[in-house]
Amino acid sequence: DARVTQTPRHKVTEMGQEVTMRCQPILGHNTVFWYRQTMMQGLELLAYFRNRAPLDDSGMPKDRFSAEMPDATLATLKIQPSEPRDSAVYFCASGAPGGETQYFGPGTRLLVL
Amino acid sequence: QQQVKQSPQSLIVQKGGISIINCAYENTAFDYFPWYQQFPGKGPALLIAIRPDVSEKKEGRFTISFNKSAKQFSLHIMDSQPGDSATYFCAARDNYGQNFVFGPGTRLSVLP
Helix, strand or coil: CCCCEEECCEEEECCCCCEEEEEECCCCCCEEEEEEEECCCEEEEEEEEECCEEEECCCCCCCCEEEEEEECCEEEEEECCCCHHHCEEEEEEEECCCCCCCEECCCEEEEEC | CCCEEEECCEEEEECCCCEEEEEEECCCCEEEEEEEEECCCCCCEEEEEECCCCCEEEECCEEEEEECCCCEEEEEECCCCHHHCEEEEEEEEECCCCCEEECCCEEEEEEC
């Protein structure tokens, strides 16, 4: 069945290193969302795209985070340089054209030491 | 104004009981209100959703009640089962920006 895939599933890195998370939306979906989940802040929207164009990235720290969609089958979220406070689970979700449901991937669990 | 408030933070219910989770919002531009269920180690998954033009929606044991004038909506889980133990998030979609705002979540534990 169609699913959103995310890689890697787990990432442990040291402070200052670059982290790249990848998401493959469900084929045919044209909206992609990036969320960060922590115990303290819950689910925070970082950025979202429609038809590969960024519509809102106001939730993302611009100095170190960047999100892109090189093509319709790949979305990336980069953190450079990473900091311990970036430790969280990062979810990607996609949605169909005209649809309202977001389909979440399994998440990338990031730990920055 | 973009915030969605959710309560309680955690809930313990006996098997067969009714679980009730409440959410409230301020932004009148919200036009779609989904509930998501998340099991440990998994991503959230859509459970049930409602639009503000109806006051109630039922799907199996799950019911959303919506009060537009009070800007409140709630999830009722009838005959709660241990398998319902999960974290539940209410959310709201902004009609203008089309982005979603999530509540902080409610951790539900259903005791056998």
